[in-house]
Amino acid sequence: MTMRLAVRDVSVRFQGLQALRGVGFELRQGELTALIGPNGAGKSTLINVISGELRPTAGAVLLDDREISGLPAHAISRIGVARTFQGLELFGSLSARDNVVAGSVQRAGLGFWRNLVRPPRGAATRRLEAAAQDALDLVGLGHRADDPAHILPAGEQRLLAIARVLATDGRWLILDEPGAGLNDVEKRALARVIRELRRRGWTILFVDHDMALVGDLAERLLVLDRGELIADGTADRVRAEPRVVSAYLGVKPRRSSMRAAAPIRPPALLEAQGLSIGYGGVQALDRVSMRVGAGELVAVIGANGAGKSTLLKALTGVVVPAAGTIHLDRAVLAGVRTAERVRRGLSLVPEGRELFGSLTVQENLMVGAYSRVPRWARSLPLGGLAATSDIARALERPYGLFPRLAERRHQLAGSLSGGEGQMLAIGRALMNQPLLLMLDEPSLGLAPQVIEEILDALLTLRRDGLALLLVEQNARTALEIADYAYVLETGRLVAEGRGAQLLEAGAIAEAYFGFDRRTDPAAAAGHLPQPAHDLQS
Amino acid sequence: MTDLVQFLLGGLVIGSIYAIAAIAYTGIYNITGVINFGQGDMAMISAMVAISLYETGLPYPLAVALAILFGALLGAAIERLAIRPLRNHVLRAIIVTIGIGGALEGVAVVLWGTEARTLPSPVAAHTLHAFGATLPSHSLAVLAVAGALVCGLALLFQGTYIGRAFRACAVNPFAARLSGIEVSTMSALAFVLSGVLGAIAGVMVAPITLMQYDTGLAIGLKGFVACMIGGLGNPVGAFAGGLFLGVVESLASGVLSSGWKNAIAFLLLIAILLFRPGGLFGELERRAR
Amino acid sequence: MSLWRLLPFALVLAVVPLLDSSYLTSVAIIIALHALPALGLSLVMGFAGQISLGHAAFYGLGAYGSALLALRLGLSPWLATPAAIAVTGLVAYGLGWSIFRLRGHHLALGTLGLGIVASIGFVELRGVTGGSIGLSAIPSYPLPGLDLAADQSFFFLAWIVAALAFLAAGNLVDSPAGLAIRGLGDSERGAASLGIGVARLKCRIFALSAMLAALGGALYAHYIGFISPQPFGVGFSIKLLVMVAIGGFRSIGGVLAGVAFATLVTEPLQDLGYYDVVVFGALLVVITIFCPAGLLQAVRDGARRGIRLLAPRAG
Known part of the structure; x- marks a missing residue:
């Protein structure tokens, strides 16, 4: 009879990236434990280590006293430690x-x-x-x-x-995001199933982003952040842990960069109305309306899986919304291809930077200006002299904003550090002289002082009159600099208002840490879909 | 010693043809994720077009130019009709290219029969002597054309906007799209380029090995192997891989029968796949990412 | 029960002799012989989801192996054939361990490379294989009272063997183990997470598939009486691919239909030169683009759609 599954000092390193650092804990038989942490914290890596898909660089996983790390995945499953996948793999x-x-x-x-x-x-x-x-x-x-x-x-x-x-017939179950993409009814069904399994004697470790589900089910929470285990305990204890709060919401505001709020919002540059998007039965966005005014810095915040990235994909035309309209500069964008939207001045800095690793910094920037180069000049050596002078002028903007890029202009983009890479991604998006610059999680995985530097750059751009749409998990950081913000929760708009006001209100903590909402029907009834309430009024 | 030089030079000549075929594969693979199994047959049929046009009395440069144009159109047609509909099904797209290769071979047999044909070399037949080795003038021409092609491609990829966009698209199609690049344009470009390169390779090889319906398959397969030697998806490696394969085959032909000489490439292919899937001198690209 | 799978075989066995056409009988024999390697390829590609572009090599190994054992060691073909099949199975199992470390493109290239090396080997190992001239005077299967070199009697042997092979393969894919194989084709990670030893399963399927191909090859060698390397080249591997594609990759019954269709369409063309190659290539392109589930399924869907269109008018 196996009684415990021990993770001992597990570290995983992928080519220079420390995905897990000395993670250690024990699961006892019969426990129902949740593993949580922000995007990129290392949760999937940890699961892959336990299930044998990945060998730890250091440390070991033991079932009772037998070392199982190093065994192939199918052997670990046969021993009785079985898993599901985020991508299901049905x-x-x-x-x-x-x-x-x-x-x-x-x-x-x-x-x-x-x-x-x-x-x-x-x-x-x-x-x-x-x-x-x-x-x-x-x-x-x-x-x-x-x-x-x-x-x-x-x-x-x-x-x-x-x-x-x-x-x-495994007795140890590891469930990777079992609730991802489920609606409330389905989540209740899932919670019922997990409780039943627990009652029948299975030991369960599950990863999920829905704090309501986590708080409702788990007796014990493990919190990972940047590859380290930062908390281990009951929901209440974990929620009170300052490191957990700052891992999720970001650090406390450090400066007063808030602009005197304009009494009325400027006319809309970009406006989305009633956007709905579903992927394979999952409602990723549900009737979301939002806008960005000329010269505004607008933030969209929400926990993982709230639909933030989907919103950006819809705006750039990477996915086609099932319903709703988008206007840019009063022109309807329906049916307009991504490349054409870019040419019209909609620029996206994608999550995870997505650089052209084997191109130099300067080449990355030049590719960013592709839509500005006239067709006839594209196939000429040196890009056609006429175009080159335009490009040279355009290059001044990213280089002026981030002098470090200018120093590294001939370096391959793949060799940049995370922060420099983010700067390059922003610089590249600026090269097509956008009307609106959209950024998807620009602070992800960066050190605090680098985040600061990036935010300063965004403020500079705003001062120059550029409209910005910032999507962030790191809510405090984003709200602090935003003129206006929208809060998304599981595909719905749950709050909007001026950044400062939202910071004060409890809506954000609710969106991120809604532990108190119950997944059982009676309690959940109080939290049915509701219209977005404007905190301004 | 002189034998060695002779084999080396001969290897470089045939190797540069493999290299050109290999670059064509790389371009398509990088943009679409598809390995074009019809590549060699595209080269063969373009060469056959050149031969037929030349035999009807057209001047050599015109015949070759038309054959290259034919190659380009063929590439564009294949991309548009067969590859684009299967954009999201790489495996099916690969199977389709196998079918295209087969169909092209069949067409060649129907039109031109199974006899081998030849195309004269554009340069007068001379034999040059250097370092104790003899080199036919056509071989020199092949080396010169291959060198010029590589320079041209380098200029295209390093010096023009479309070339940079092409490379960007190969590295990260999503980000390329966000930079306003139409990925479908780049995919068409890859096929046109491969049609052109294939035609050039076919025309260059025709005076050396004769051309018949199944010559393409051999060139194509060797081109692959060159690709894998250099690391799939790495154009510089592909070129080096082509030269390497040519030289190895040429050196081996001193000791092996011609049949086993052909097997070398494939044994090398299997060994590389199993032990160095990143290519003999690969890894560069990956590290850069 | 999957005995219904035997229905088409029973039908052919009953009807073809009645027609008393030597042409039809010989075409039917070719269909049965090609159906065996095609069935093997379908198991590997359709069910287990692993591409193989070198299956002709195993067909050749079976043919050469059985012929050589009969010619050089004087074994009875009845013994030579199982021995050759066993050797081919072992070779494939061994190759599987290394080649299935590859996936996707690399696997396609690797198996293609293996196929080419094998076909070169058949030519170049002159001392053993007789080079490009090949082997002749291969004895046919001896059976008292029946001349199994004659089409009329060999027809029965070929179709009965094929029927048994299809029955066995059907049993396997319908069994719970078959679910593991199909699961492997859908998601390797998923299969491994359920304790299924993916690497070993792939090797077993590959070995089984190679043995089916070898069976077809051995029957071919003892039927024709002489072999040369030509039919065992890459061209045949690709023909097999076309046949399986027509049948829809993942359908045991479809394999037979695919082989029959491809053979019936291209056999008359063979005398006209290489038109059959054009047809094969074009078929592969069209089917892959327009009916990925196979021609049979496309026809079935089309018929269903037709019925639905007609139904309101009829009713």
Whole structure:
């Protein structure tokens, strides 16, 4: 009988990036534990280490006293530590029942060659199918057994992944974001299933971003930030932990850069109305309306999975909204391709920077100006002399803003540090002389003083009259410099107002740390979808 | 010693043809993620077009120019009709290129039969002697054209906007899109470029090895191997890989039968795939990312 | 029960002899012989999701192996064939361990490379394989009272063997182990997370697939009586790919349909020169773009759509 799963001092390093640093904890049998942390904290890496997909650079994982790190993934699953995936990794072409049966094949020991001469629908198969049906019933998918997995809606797919992993007979379950993309009803179903599993004796470690779900289910929380375990305890204790609060909300405001608020917002440069977007049954954005005025710095904040990146993708035309309209400079953007939107002055600094690593800094910037180079000049050596002088002028802006880039202009972009890379990404987006600069999580993974430097640059750009749309998980930082802000929560706009006002109001903490909302129906009724309330009024 | 020089030079000549084919693969692979298994057959059929035009009495430069134009159009047509509809299905796109290669071979047989044909060299037949080795003038021409092509490509990729956009798109298509680059344009460009390079390779190789319906497959496959030697997706490596393969084959032909000489490339391919999947001198690109 | 899978085989076995056409009988034999390697390829590519562009090599290994064992060691073809199949299976299993470390493009290239090396080997190992001339006077399967070199009788052997192979393959893919194989094709990570030893499973499938190909090759060698390297080249690997693509990759029944279709369409063209190659290439392009689930499925869908269009008018 195994009693504990110990993670001892695990460190993982990917080419210079320290993904995990000396993480250690123990899970005891029967515990229901949540693993949380902001984007990029190392949660997936940790799960991959425990499940054997990744070997730790240092440290070990032990089941009781047996070291399991170093074993291949399938061997760890056979020992009884089984996992689900954020991306599910279901067998899309198989029926729901067959997905679960596939989960039990290894345990059933039916061999390989024997199956060539054995009628396929024998007693053994029927036994596995009956067991699969039980597992499906347990997660509430009994009625879906014959449907192919790929046609199930997202919520049911998540549950199917759990049913499938139950069939392995592992007693230790690791669930990677089981609630991602689920609506309230589905989340309640999920919570019910997890509680039931717990009651039946499974030990569960799950990762999720929905604090309501986490707070409701977990007896114990582990918090990761930048690869380190920064807290371990009950929900209340963890929430009171200052390191956790600053990991999620960012550091406290350090300066008073707030501009005297203009009494009325400037006329809209970009305006989105009633945007709705769904991916494979998941409602990523639900009737979101927002705008950015000329010369304004607008922030969109919200926890992971709130729909911030989806909003930006819709604005840039990378995804097509199911409903709603977008206007840029009073022109409708529906049906306008990304490249054309860029040419019209909509620039995005994508999350994770997305640099052209094997191009030099200067080349990255020049590619950023592609849409400004006339067609005829693009295939001429030296870009055509006429265009070159324009480009030279355009280069002054990023180099002036970030002198460090000018020093490194001939260096490959792939060799830049994180902060320099972010500067380059911003610089590249400025090269097409945008009307509106949008930034997706520019502070992600950067050290505080670098974040400061980047924010200063954004303020400089605003002072020069550029309109900015800043999407940030790091709420305090963003609100501090924003003229106006929108708060997203699971695809819905839940608050908007001036940055300073939102900082005071509790709405943000609610959006990020809504531990108190219950996932059971009675309590959740008080938190049904509601219209956005304007804190200004 | 003189034998060695002779083999080296011969290897460089055939290697530069592999190298050109390899660069064509790399361009397509980098932009679309597809390995174009029809590449060699595109080269073959363009060369056949050149031969036929030349045989009808057109002057050599015009015949070759038209064949290159044909290669470009063929590349564009393949991209538009077969690759673009499968943009999100790389494996299916690969299978389609296999089918295209087969169909092109068949077309060649139907139109030109199975006999090998030849195209004369544009340069007068001379034999040059250097370091005790002899080198036909056509070989020198091949080396010169290959050198010029590489310089031209370097100018295109390093010096022009479209070239930079092409490289940017190869590294990070998403960010390229956000910079206002139409990825579909770049994909068409990759196929046109590969059609052109294929035609040039075909025309250059025709005077050396003769041209028949299945010559393309051999050139194409060797081009692949060159690609893998250099690290898939790395144009500089692809070029070096081509030269390397040519030289190794040439040196081996001193000791092996011509059949086994052909096997070397593929044994090398398998060994590299298994032990150095980043290519013999690869890794550069990856580190740069 | 998957005995219904035997229906088309029973039909062919019953109908073709009645028609008493030597042309049809020989075409039917070719279909059965090609169906075996195609079935193998379908297991690897369709079900387990691993691309292989070198399957002709295993067809060749079976043919050369069985022929050589019969010619050089004087083994009865009835013994030579299983021995050659076993050797081919072992070779494939061993190769699998290294080649399946590759994925996607690299796997395609690696298997293609293997196929080419094998086809060069068939030519160049002159001492053993007879070089490009090949081997002749390969004995046919001896059976008292029946001349298995004759089309009329070999037809039965080929189709009965093929029927059994299809039955066995059907059993496997319909069994729970088959679910693991199909799961592997859908998501390797997912399969490993369920305790399925992915690497070993791939090797087993590859070995099984190679053995089916070898069976086809051995039957071919003892049927034709002489072999040369030409039919075992990359061209045949690609033909197999076309056949499996027509059948829809992931359908045991589709394989037979694909092979039959491809053979019936291209066999008459073979005398006209290389038109069959054009047709094969074009078929592959069209099917991959327009009917990724195979021609059979496309026809079925089309029929269903047609019925739906007609139904309101009829009713």
